[in-house]
Amino acid sequence: MPSVISVQNLSKTYASGLKALDDVSLEIERGEILALLGPNGAGKTTLISIICGIVTKSSGSVTVDGHDNVTDFRAARKLIGLVPQELHLSIFETVWDTVAFSRNLYGRETNAAYLEELLKKLSLWDKKDQKIMALSGGMKRRLLIAKALAHEPRILFLDEPTAGVDVALRQDLWNVVRALRDTGVTIILTTHYIEEAEDLADRVGVINQGKLILIEDKKALMRKMGQKRLTLELAKPLAKLPKALARNGLALLDGGRELHYSYDVRSSKDSIAKLLADLAKANVTFNDLHTEQSSLEDIFLGLVKQ
Ligand SMILES: Nc1ncnc2c1ncn2[C@@H]1O[C@H](COP(=O)(O)OP(=O)(O)OP(=O)(O)O)[C@@H](O)[C@H]1O
Ligand SMILES: [Mg+2]
Structure with missing residues (x-):
């Protein structure tokens, strides 16, 4: 144009x-x-x-x-x-x-x-x-x-x-x-x-x-700049995050009932699959899951803070 x-x-x-x-x-x-x-x-x-x-x-x-x-x-x-x-x-x-x-x-x-x-x-x-x-x-x-x-x-x-x-x-x-x-x-x-x-x-x-x-x-x-977040609602609350699952961007919230995983949309195509496989291995089961994309507001605040 x-x-x-x-x-x-x-x-x-x-x-x-x-x-x-x-x-x-x-x-x-x-x-x-x-x-x-x-x-x-x-x-x-x-x-x-x-x-x-x-x-x-x-x-x-x-x-x-x-x-x-x-x-x-x-x-x-x-x-x-x-x-x-x-x-x-x-x-x-x-x-x-x-x-x-x-x-x-x-x-x-x-x-x-x-x-x-x-x-x-x-x-x-x-x-x-x-x-x-x-x-x-x-x-x-x-x-x-x-x-x-x-x-x-x-x-x-x-x-x-x-x-x-x-x-x-x-x-x-x-x-x-x-x-x-x-x-x-x-x-x-x-x-x-x-x-x-x-x-x-x-x-x-x-x-x-x-x-x-x-x-x-x-x-x-x-x-390009968007972060995604995966939330898993666990079947049984966890007291703490098992060592086998530890990785960047993963956190246990809501008294151990939810797992939040923040990841970069570009760089981690297989990271979700790997996380789910590790969860299965560690016998951590979940009832529900959903993902959210970061908004323009998140991107803007990140840029201006830098
Ligand atoms: N007439 C003026 N004389 C001196 N400084 C000015 C004048 N007009 C604006 N400024 C200064 O220039 C800078 C930019 O101001 P400007 O009004 O362009 O910002 P802005 O991005 O529109 O902000 P806002 O979101 O508050 O409207 C500010 O530091 C402001 O104090
Ligand atoms: Mg203005």
Whole structure:
């Protein structure tokens, strides 16, 4: 897939001397959903803000569909919609005026039918004549999304769009995001809800202390880095682990009633068979067994701790 955004050797040092981004290079593919994960202060918002032209870079370059985002700012910016992390809306404006103005700001003629459809999709149509101060926090979040989409951008950045949004609404928002992706819009989102990335993203990038420490296809990542755990419910509790069974990753839990075995999905194809054979030899029998795959959250925490 050809990339739609190309970030080359991007660094940012704020006036305070803090280095928020350190030599980040990344290609964002056309039509993908890319999730950026990273702890607080990692540099996610800084990266997004530089690509969108809100924060100036210290060095490196960004192109959006071939347009340099500094020398060809207008063309680059027109392709992008941004849902910022911070809520900032003019409270005296109405919902309708906010989205209509945002569309005009990008030089697009008013298109009442498009804006109506957009507000309906985001369950804001019945609020269209309300002043923003009369909206709830979750409604304001949805309005920010409507505003970002008012000029029909081909690339949408969502910087923690579901912070403070209830579970049902979060599901609605992700359905909107999926529907947008289906129309070919490229989507870059940051989130602290890792299950969201697990659910939604095609690729996952992890930023830590200003560095992009990983960017990978989500499924491949989960396959490659995933740990599996086998749990055996023993027929009779064991007081301690027999010597013949001892191996890395094996532990006796729940007062001797359960055996847990953690293993690497790649490196140990025959380790389960060997464990089961050793159990039979040691006369340890079990009533039930199941396996679990580690989640993206486990992988993420492991990476950031390293
Ligand atoms: N305008 C600014 N001036 C000085 N330092 C800043 C500025 N904006 C951000 N920083 C610093 O840059 C670093 C990266 O911040 P950034 O907002 O990009 O992180 P983030 O990954 O978005 O974090 P969060 O998950 O909390 O939103 C932080 O240490 C932050 O304090
Ligand atoms: Mg942020």
